[in-house]
Amino acid sequence: MLHGPFESHPDELESVVLVRRLPDGTAVWLDPMRDVRSLALSITMAGGSAGEEPLERGATHFLEHLLFKRTRRRSGAAIARITDRLGGDCDAYTTKECVSFHARVPAERAAEAVDLLLDLTAEPAFTAADVEVERGVILEEMAEAEDLPDDFLHESFVRRLWPAHALGAPILGTAETVKRLTRARLAVRFRAVARPERTLVAAAGSFDPDRLVTLLAKGRGRRAAVSPPPSPNSLVKPRAARCAFHLARPDLQQTHLLVGGPTIPFGHPLVPAAWIATEVLGGGVSSRLWRDVRERRGLAYAVETGLTLHREAGVAYVSAATQTKNLARLVATMARALRRFREEGVTRSELSRAKNQFHAEAALSLESTAARRESAVRAWLYRGRPYPTEEFLADVDRVTLDDVSAAIRRLYGDSGDAARLGLGIAGPLPRGARPEAFVRALADDVSEALAA
Numbered sequence: 075m076l077h078g079p080f081e082s083h084p085d086e087l088e089s090v091v092l093v094r095r096l097p098d099g100t101a102v103w104l105d106p107m108r109d110v111r112s113l114a115l116s117i118t119m120a121g122g123s124a125g126e127e128p129l130e131r132g133a134t135h136f137l138e139h140l141l142f143k144r145t146r147r148r149s150g151a152a153i154a155r156i157t158d159r160l161g162g163d164c165d166a167y168t169t170k171e172c173v174s175f176h177a178r179v180p181a182e183r184a185a186e187a188v189d190l191l192l193d194l195t196a197e198p199a200f201t202a203a204d205v206e207v208e209r210g211v212i213l214e215e216m217a218e219a220e221d222l223p224d225d226f227l228h229e230s231f232v233r234r235l236w237p238a239h240a241l242g243a244p245i246l247g248t249a250e251t252v253k254r255l256t257r258a259r260l261a262v263r264f265r266a267v268a269r270p271e272r273t274l275v276a277a278a279g280s281f282d283p284d285r286l287v288t289l290l291a292k293g294r295g296r297r298a299a300v301s302p303p304p305s306p307n308s309l310v311k312p313r314a315a316r317c318a319f320h321l322a323r324p325d326l327q328q329t330h331l332l333v334g335g336p337t338i339p340f341g342h343p344l345v346p347a348a349w350i351a352t353e354v355l356g357g358g359v360s361s362r363l364w365r366d367v368r369e370r371r372g373l374a375y376a377v378e379t380g381l382t383l384h385r386e387a388g389v390a391y392v393s394a395a396t397q398t399k400n401l402a403r404l405v406a407t408m409a410r411a412l413r414r415f416r417e418e419g420v421t422r423s424e425l426s427r428a429k430n431q432f433h434a435e436a437a438l439s440l441e442s443t444a445a446r447r448e449s450a451v452r453a454w455l456y457r458g459r460p461y462p463t464e465e466f467l468a469d470v471d472r473v474t475l476d477d478v479s480a481a482i483r484r485l486y487g488d489s490g491d492a493a494r495l496g497l498g499i500a501g502p503l504p505r506g507a508r509p510e511a512f513v514r515a516l517a518d519d520v521s522e523a524l525a526a
Contacts, residue, residue, distance in 0.1 A: 091450060091460035092283055096291050099270040103450045105278035113184050113279040114443035116176035117195050118451050121267035123245040124170040132247015133255055133263040135168040139208045140200040145193045156190055168245055170384055172455055178444050181280035185289060192293035198264050202257045209252060216246050223330045223500045231317055231332050231498040239312035241384055276450040279443035312387045317496030318509040326501035329398045333408055334391030335494040337485050340383040340456040346469045347481035350428045352379045354420045356392055366411055367394060373404045390485040398502040405512045412486050419479040432470045436463050
């Protein structure tokens with residue numbers, strides 16, 4: 075039964091999403107596009123690593139791997155062959171709040187792509203032997219992640235930021251939890267995640283909506299299930315701790331720095347203003363930090379801001395890497411830039427440039443079937459309804475200078491008070507330096523803190 079569509083304004087960019095529901099309770103969001111020849115399709119389950127119990131950390135990501143090993147109808151080799159034959163891509167990803175299996179294929183391969191994704195996510199067929207093989211693959215993946223200093227530093231920061239909440243736990247799990255996971259426990263996790271009423275099929279591109287829904291309904295003939303009670307940990311809002319730590323990495327040539335703290339959740343009304351604040355501070359080559367840190371002082375090859383938002387909380391951060399001898403100057407430069415940002419906000423020209431940037435990015439994303447599919451997934455996860463491009467741009471256009479100032483306070487602390495900010499450092503430290511001293515520098519008393 076059709077529950078939409080959501081109409082766009084005639085003179086705006088076209089971004090209409092049709093909302094339907096399969097007999098088993100699965101939501102289907104359809105975004106037909108003209109003048110394209112591909113289809114981007116995904117099956118997303120609203121259960122990620124943040125819903126795991128402590129003894130099963132990494133189970134959802136483990137499942138993401140295992141479901142490609144074999145299905146009730148196909149061997150792993152057969153899955154690989156059909157993936158290549160489709161001529162596009164077929165993959166999966168796990169986040170804190172979902173696991174998603176996706177494909178992008180030529181439009182004429184739509185039926186095969188639907189059949190493959192439904193098969194992958196229907197019922198687990200992996201064996202105990204498959205679990206042992208993939209356990210080794212995941213442990214190698216974890217080791218590879220630790221070799222990437224930026225990723226390792228960010229993961230370590232989040233774990234210390236929310237030490238008692240599942241949002242702080244790594245998506246991959248830990249070596250200890252991954253080594254303990256059994257086929258039986260992984261099958262239990264699958265049944266908790268793969269529930270029709272918590273599943274979305276999203277499609278964007280060239281397809282016939284009615285035919286696609288018919289294919290999906292035929293392939294998902296299971297009876298709707300009752301959702302299990304949420305994990306007790308997921309009902310508790312995460313309580314943040316202040317971070318100040320150093321990861322000794324003698325293998326690194328540079329010292330990597332991440333400055334950040336807790337911030338608003340995805341559904342907060344200040345989110346559009348927070349996007350703009352993040353863009354102005356460090357989102358591009360005209361941003362304040364890029365011009366100051368790189369172009370004016372030559373302290374880093376790149377400096378960037380980030381904003382990771384979840385249902386219950388978020389984290390805002392700034393990151394860069396520099397020669398060890400320049401670390402104190404880099405921290406001092408960031409501290410001054412953040413203090414000025416909190417005290418002065420953004421200018422009208424900066425606000426206008428950021429809005430223009432979002433308009434340009436939105437126009438480009440409308441031409442991508444994969445981007446439109448992922449936009450639908452995010453809207454379903456965090457809003458429960460389609461969030462058309464026109465509405466997104468209207469929200470951005472309504473942001474005022476006062477809104478951005480309010481968002482800055484939620485991202486980086488009040489003017490003259492950066493107590494919410496912490497930092498993580500990976501790599502060599504200057505002789506006698508301590509992370510706590512650099513944290514004090516973020517609280518505006520730069521010269522005194524760095525001399526301590």
